[in-house]
Amino acid sequence: MKQEISVLMDGELFEDEAESLLDNIKRDAGIPNDWEIYHLIGDVLRQPEHIHRDLSTKIRERMHDEPTVLAPRGRAVKQRMRTIALSAAASLVAVGVVAWMSLQISPEVAPQMAMQQPALRPASMQIKAGSNDYLIAHQEFSPGADLNGGASYIRTVSYSSYEAP
Amino acid sequence: MRLLVVFCGLLLAVVTNVYAEERPVGLDWLEVVAFAGHQTDYSGVFVYQYDNRDETSSIIHVTGSNGEYEKLESLDGPKREIIRHDGEVWSYVNHKMVQVESQQGRSSFPSLLPEQLSALSANYQAKLLGMERVAGYNAQVILFQPKDNLRYTHKIWVHTDSGLLLKAAVLGDKNKVAEQYAFTQLQIGGKIDRSWVKECDSAGLHGKPGLQQSAKDISPTNSGWVADTLPSGFKKTMEIQRKMRGKHAPVTQIVYSDGLSAISIFIEPNDQDEDDVDGLSSRGAVNLYHRIMDQNLITVVGEVPPRTVMQVLSSVRYNGK
Numbered sequence: 001m002k003q004e005i006s007v008l009m010d011g012e013l014f015e016d017e018a019e020s021l022l023d024n025i026k027r028d029a030g031i032p033n034d035w036e037i038y039h040l041i042g043d044v045l046r047q048p049e050h051i052h053r054d055l056s057t058k059i060r061e062r063m064h065d066e067p068t069v070l071a072p073r074g075r076a077v078k079q080r081m082r083t084i085a086l087s088a089a090a091s092l093v094a095v096g097v098v099a100w101m102s103l104q105i106s107p108e109v110a111p112q113m114a115m116q117q118p119a120l121r122p123a124s125m126q127i128k129a130g131s132n133d134y135l136i137a138h139q140e141f142s143p144g145a146d147l148n149g150g151a152s153y154i155r156t157v158s159y160s161s162y163e164a165p
Numbered sequence: 166m167r168l169l170v171v172f173c174g175l176l177l178a179v180v181t182n183v184y185a186e187e188r189p190v191g192l193d194w195l196e197v198v199a200f201a202g203h204q205t206d207y208s209g210v211f212v213y214q215y216d217n218r219d220e221t222s223s224i225i226h227v228t229g230s231n232g233e234y235e236k237l238e239s240l241d242g243p244k245r246e247i248i249r250h251d252g253e254v255w256s257y258v259n260h261k262m263v264q265v266e267s268q269q270g271r272s273s274f275p276s277l278l279p280e281q282l283s284a285l286s287a288n289y290q291a292k293l294l295g296m297e298r299v300a301g302y303n304a305q306v307i308l309f310q311p312k313d314n315l316r317y318t319h320k321i322w323v324h325t326d327s328g329l330l331l332k333a334a335v336l337g338d339k340n341k342v343a344e345q346y347a348f349t350q351l352q353i354g355g356k357i358d359r360s361w362v363k364e365c366d367s368a369g370l371h372g373k374p375g376l377q378q379s380a381k382d383i384s385p386t387n388s389g390w391v392a393d394t395l396p397s398g399f400k401k402t403m404e405i406q407r408k409m410r411g412k413h414a415p416v417t418q419i420v421y422s423d424g425l426s427a428i429s430i431f432i433e434p435n436d437q438d439e440d441d442v443d444g445l446s447s448r449g450a451v452n453l454y455h456r457i458m459d460q461n462l463i464t465v466v467g468e469v470p471p472r473t474v475m476q477v478l479s480s481v482r483y484n485g486k
Binding site: 012014015125126127128131133134135137138141142143 | 216281310339340402403407409410411418420422424425426427429431444445446447448451453455464466467468
């Protein structure tokens with residue numbers, strides 16, 4: 001169990017394993033304690049200057065000590081709600097107008113925006129056909145070929161097919 | 166006396182048991198897979214999935230006195246065919262059979278070296294995950310979980326009787342599949358079509374000119390380039406100079422491997438006018454990162470996460486010969 005908790009904290013458990021473990025933690029009274037101790041150990045290892053022990057208990061205590069405000073606030077809330085609703089409606093209208101204008105004025109706006117998107121997320125960019133030779137050269141010496149056998153050559157085929165004119 | 170014998174026997178049993186646990190069982194399976202993949206005759210259909218695409222191909226693998234023969238054919242999209250005889254590979258490109266790869270020096274098997282296996286056990290945790298059925302066969306599922314976040318998780322499904330790899334997946338962040346091979350239909354042994362093997366030998370494929378390079382265009386080198394921050398366990402397996410299409414000067418390639426995946430560093434003089442070559446791109450589990458450093462174009466390619474290729478590239482420097 002302890003081993004599993006430490007694996008969970010390292011983020012190395014699979015989703016279903018993690019879920020069943022969290023269920024167990026909720027059921028067993030002793031485990032939340034372990035959980036805290038492990039985090040304490042982690043904190044000590046990472047930054048020995050600031051150690052928070054029993055932080056959650058202390059926060060709970062402090063919140064208990066806070067005075068409770070009993071003044072009526074109904075109207076203020078309602079008014080704020082109305083403002084939010086109004087501004088939301090206004091911005092919806094604005095979006096509509098902009099969308100309508102862009103449709104009217106220039107049909108190229110939308111494709112341009114679509115093209116800019118990949119630049120924001122460089123990791124999702126596809127490898128360009130011009131780089132295929134690097135992939136083939138790399139593939140030759142990758143240990144994947146030893147395990148997957150001939151199947152690994154399908155990568156080479158699909159790379160070659162990209163550049164076929 | 167008899168008691169002593171029983172005690173010794175018990176002790177021995179315990180000791181061997183402890184010893185057996187020392188060596189992760191997953192590694193034994195890897196050796197079995199590497200061996201079976203080369204030694205078994207089989208034919209089947211498999212699906213290769215990456216980046217929301219999938220490609221279905223048929224494969225026939227037979228061994229003979231002349232070595233291993235293998236034929237791969239794509240079943241969807243444009244017709245593509247690959248024939249391999251040991252280290253030599255031919256492919257149909259524009260309706261002509263041309264050689265795409267030739268490694269005379271490459272031994273046909275087994276390719277997993279003991280030092281690779283020890284690097285593997287130092288950097289991955291091997292776990293047996295139980296049995297599953299793939300393509301109608303019982304398979305042992307084995308997970309290789311990296312001990313750091315600089316490599317991907319590998320999951321393999323091995324046929325328990327033959328040791329053939331029935332399915333293999335590379336898992337990225339949050340255990341999402343980055344790429345996967347899986348047999349959907351497979352025949353092991355028995356009557357397998359061998360007619361094309363004779364054709365392959367008699368058609369004189371061996372004399373055909375190469376598509377990109379023959380062995381003489383690749384030569385070992387000591388370039389003086391080094392990378393300082395490779396993830397632990399990555400050992401240099403190769404340093405070569407090679408000609409590449411469209412490049413005036415030869416390109417230096419340095420290959421590192423941790424037993425399950427490899428990282429290649431390519432160094433070449435930057436003779437391109439474009440400045441926008443910098444950047445990261447990916448296909449399946451492979452990530453590629455380009456950067457220009459002091460008039461040189463450096464490219465890092467590997468079946469490792471984006472952060473790893475970027476980290477490796479930033480540590481590349483010229484150390485002098």
